[in-house]
Amino acid sequence: MGKIISIILPKGGVGKTTSAVNLAYNFALKNYKTLLVDLDPTASCSMSLGFNHENIFGDIFDVFSYSKSIESVIHTTGIDNLDCIPQMKLNAVEEGRQSKLVSNEYLLRNVISTISSKYKFVLFDCPPYLFGSTNLALIASDSVLIPIRTDEYSLEAIDDLLIRIEYISKRYNRDLSIEGIFLTSYEKNIRASYKIKTKLYENYSDLVLSKSIPKDANMMSVTFNKKPLCLINPSSRAAIAYKELADEILIRNESAVF
Ligand SMILES: Nc1ncnc2c1ncn2[C@@H]1O[C@H](COP(=O)(O)OP(=O)(O)OP(=O)(O)O)[C@@H](O)[C@H]1O
Numbered sequence: 729m730g731k732i733i734s735i736i737l738p739k740g741g742v743g744k745t746t747s748a749v750n751l752a753y754n755f756a757l758k759n760y761k762t763l764l765v766d767l768d769p770t771a772s773c774s775m776s777l778g779f780n781h782e783n784i785f786g787d788i789f790d791v792f793s794y795s796k797s798i799e800s801v802i803h804t805t806g807i808d809n810l811d812c813i814p815q816m817k818l819n820a821v822e823e824g825r826q827s828k829l830v831s832n833e834y835l836l837r838n839v840i841s842t843i844s845s846k847y848k849f850v851l852f853d854c855p856p857y858l859f860g861s862t863n864l865a866l867i868a869s870d871s872v873l874i875p876i877r878t879d880e881y882s883l884e885a886i887d888d889l890l891i892r893i894e895y896i897s898k899r900y901n902r903d904l905s906i907e908g909i910f911l912t913s914y915e916k917n918i919r920a921s922y923k924i925k926t927k928l929y930e931n932y933s934d935l936v937l938s939k940s941i942p943k944d945a946n947m948m949s950v951t952f953n954k955k956p957l958c959l960i961n962p963s964s965r966a967a968i969a970y971k972e973l974a975d976e977i978l979i980r981n982e983s984a985v986f
């Protein structure tokens with residue numbers, strides 16, 4: 729049986745999508761068949777892998793509305809072992825219409841369960857809020873992986889997320905666990921970064937993963953290349969850190985995915 733992991737923090741721009749794409753790439757590189765599902769209407773995950781209105785032939789909401797089967801919306805990515813269910817970029821009206829489709833809390837869980845056995849990892853890239861598709865992802869997942877930036881608001885967002893996880897696990901998904909919390913865009917010699925890292929260990933010591941992802945200017949080139957940083961620049965600092973983080977997650981899940 730594979731593992732379904734949601735990448736969530738109810739705060740924008742903390743590195744959820746970057747982490748989803750680069751971790752998925754590293755799992756695939758190690759021959760773990762991986763499916764990356766873009767659940768964010770801004771579609772940045774899809775765009776960062778080169779998907780757009782011209783080449784997307786269906787997304788998860790087509791499955792929710794019963795117009796397509798889940799198998800028919802799985803896209804290959806050109807990367808061995810890495811498939812993707814991309815998301816059409818939506819305008820506000822379309823997003824409103826789409827949100828009505830998510831009234832059945834088990835929708836995602838039900839459709840993913842029909843294909844998850846084909847994959848060692850399924851990763852959900854979630855939007856920066858806890859309702860809508862994030863809610864569906866929490867109900868459909870085995871665990872939650874939490875990226876944070878070194879600012880006070882990220883710590884507050886962790887608390888909101890932990891309350892939500894507790895609620896979901898009591899009400900809908902008893903087996904939901906926390907994969908871990910890790911720092912992104914980390915700047916070693918900045919006082920504020922150190923302060924947040926200390927607070928993180930004080931408040932959530934059991935949950936903190938040992939690997940942090942450093943701030944890396946090479947990340948800017950990703951938007952032009954439409955490929956994961958770990959593929960286009962594997963020797964960059966953030967790419968090396970993502971590889972090590974993927975290894976850390978693999979070791980923790982040895983029994984689940986082998
Ligand atoms: N380690 C890093 N070093 C430098 N820049 C980074 C790093 N990680 C992410 N970024 C940049 O930070 C921005 C936000 O990252 P990303 O889109 O992954 O965050 P997000 O949490 O998915 O955002 P949203 O909440 O909007 O979905 C992007 O421009 C990305 O290139």
Ligand SMILES: [Mg+2]
Nearest residue numbers: 744745768772
């Ligand atoms: Mg994102």
